[in-house]
Amino acid sequence: MRKRSLSINSLLAILIAAASLSNTAFAAEEVNLYSARKEALIKPLLDRFSAQTGIQVNLVTGKADALLKRLQLEGRNSPADLLITTDAGRLYRAKNAGVTQSVSSIKLRDTIPAAYRDPEGHWFGLSLRARPIIYVKGKVSADELSTYEALADPKWAKKICIRSSGNIYNQSLVASMLSHDGKDETQVWADSLVKNLARKPRGGDRDQIKAAAAGQCDIAIANTYYLGKMIKGKDQSQQAAAEKVAIFWPNQSDRGAHVNISGVTLTRAAKNRANAIRLMEFLVTPESQSWYAEANHEYPIREGVEWSDLLKQWGSFKADQLNLAKLGQHNATAVRIMDRAGWK
């Protein structure tokens, strides 16, 4: 061999350099955050918080379940102070796993409606995400639509697009129906809904809206912020697709449309408790609350915060007041119902 391509020294140097990169988390005033909200959808708020308070926020993003597992395994030595998820089911699961603790903050309690926080103060909603019915203008008229339950009607045969049942938003939707309608009725509903699907479930929420706009189905079920991003994005074909559809708020004469939250919980192992609670409170200030709508077209959880123009355009609606802990309770049963219904 002419050159020695591997030298122990260079390897060591690389390893040490790599290890030193991980030691950034030692500032005096700090909060450590595990976040299932993507970096782009939380970092700007954290930066504002740091600028205002001088507290550094250290961030790891990832999938909620994986972060929760990490938190569980790290136990009382976990460096994480806060866990942010994008659905209530995982917050419920974190509480059940015993990795959270209760917070009694008047600011949080007075700002966040009871349905969107844990009754014992273990977790708090930060923003609302609605999952209504989206229909193709001209093909469907709003009078034909009424409730989620009514989508089981045979008149919608081969006309509905919805993504796979592996997705948490669908699992939560079915869990909410379980709470309201009971197990047997929900099973019958899921069986009929699967028969009404225009195609095998695949793709994400945007794909359902695009498929509807392109004529593959008349109705799609999707979270509204995806529609918002299609409207506000640069891609003209997506803008055109978004113009062909409209939002219908279901179940307005009974319980209200299905909503989920992104939310936060204080970990049991938290070492920067005071700073962490300060960050939690910061995330529900009116300024932060209107940021969710500007950045990601989500609804503020705090009442009295002005909506963005797009949200106003979609109209006000009555949201389901079910305590979202129920979504976590019923999640496993919901998955079984969808398995049995053959919802891929």
Add this chain to the structure above:
Amino acid sequence: MEVATRRASNRTALHRPGFWQAGVLLSALVLALPVFTVFSFIFVPAGEVWSHLAETVLADYLSNSALLVLGVAFGVLLLGIPTAWVIAVYDFPGRRFFEWSLLLPLAIPAYIIAYTYTGLLDFAGPLQTGLRDSFGLEGGDYYFPEVRSLGGAVIMLSLVLYPYVFMMARSSFLGQSSSTLEAGRALGAGPLRIFLSIALPLARPAIVTGLSLALMETLADYGTVQYFGISTFTTGIFRTWFGLNDSAAAAQLAALLMSFVFILILLEHYSRRRQRFYQTDGRHHHPLHHPLMGWQRYAAFAICIIPLAFGFLIPAGQLLVWALSIAEEAIDLSFLQLAGNSLLLASAAAIFTLMLALFLGYGQRLHPSKPVAVAVRFSAMGYAIPGTVIAVGVMLPFAWLDNTLDEWMRGTFDLSTGLLLSGTVFALLFSYAVRFLAVSLQSVESGLSKITPNMDDAARSLGLAPGKVLRRIHLPMMRGALLTAMLLVFVDVLKELPATLILRPFNFNTLAVRAYELASDERLADSSIAALSIVVVGIVPVILLSRAIRKSGETHE
């Protein structure tokens, strides 16, 4: 060069217990720890979830995974072998370019290529919309194959995984003695006959190696099948774990998947045991490179351009269009940071894994024994397991160790040591080693297996210690195999996602993490910049190493 077929011999094994034997067994066991951890869940009672799975979805998981594996096997062989053959033995316009560029699809994460083709070919995509507009058709009026289907997943995975077969087959074809092939020619065999009855059988072990890597990665794939809505073992594991909230049953599904893989590995090993090919000088003589004439030149060109176009040019082109026209993310300085992190992790992991593979591979050669062989096979199984499962398998023992030590320190010295290993870059590197050891080990083992044990005997009888034999005899002879091992792990780590996502320290992101975060938020155009950066960072070593591999295969004057 001499090609000889003989049974593996144990003559070199000086059954002397010591550093090598104990060291190899110990490292193999440590590396197998995550796999054992997952297996240990077999003994946790999972209750009636299994009967629910069996009644509803298990048959789907089994049949889809099996069809996916069979389809990808066919696909990677079809794309990998002919390209390797024409490039190894013929000369035609573009050969030098194809030599390295055919490796490029490896740098594109499978889920990214899946997103790109969906964007292009979906019902709502530009192609079908254009067709409908120009012929005045409605949905349902015409037939168009669905991208997001089992067949689509087979094609996507074949397009990004065929380079494994291509790489292994090409180096094997290059290593075949020209005199062997010339002898066939002199005896009147046509090119096809030479290929089928001489070259292909000789290259079989190498091809099987490449194939097994591709298939293991197929079984571990989550992103593509999940996006396409196909229920496989991988999606089933996560659904059971997170959806049904039953981690024991999920781990048992993973263990079941691993058992299949283990059987496959044993079969592959058994089939290879029959034949061993040794070469004595380690360097290939001048490759043949017969110039092609007329239509044959175009045929050879077409054979190579098809996988390159569909596996790289078209998807990368689409990414570029997105990046230039509609991405809202701008390229800023943070990209340099991300690229730096990715490069650092990928190079450190490539070197670390290679050293482990060399240690294990050579140790096994020195002292072949059943327990060592089994432990090494187990430690190499991480490649077939979804990254998230491996990551949990890494976290569990690490966190246990950390917390136990902390507990003890608190009790004894009233001092908390906190987490020493968990959440560090070391944990991340370790999990890469667990996940990609198979890739490195396959290259190292195939490199070692070509060196006849007579060489070891000769060097040892001249008084060299085993470590010196490795350094002075084996390493120079298998330089190509070592570079291949490093390159493959490097590119794999560049695009690795699940373990990076769950194990990385605070404030530490990579290109793959950025690409995934945007893509999973359904912001494909925005994710295209990060995805392209992965490709760009990956291209340089692909070119450099490909040249080095070629040089190592030629005699130096």
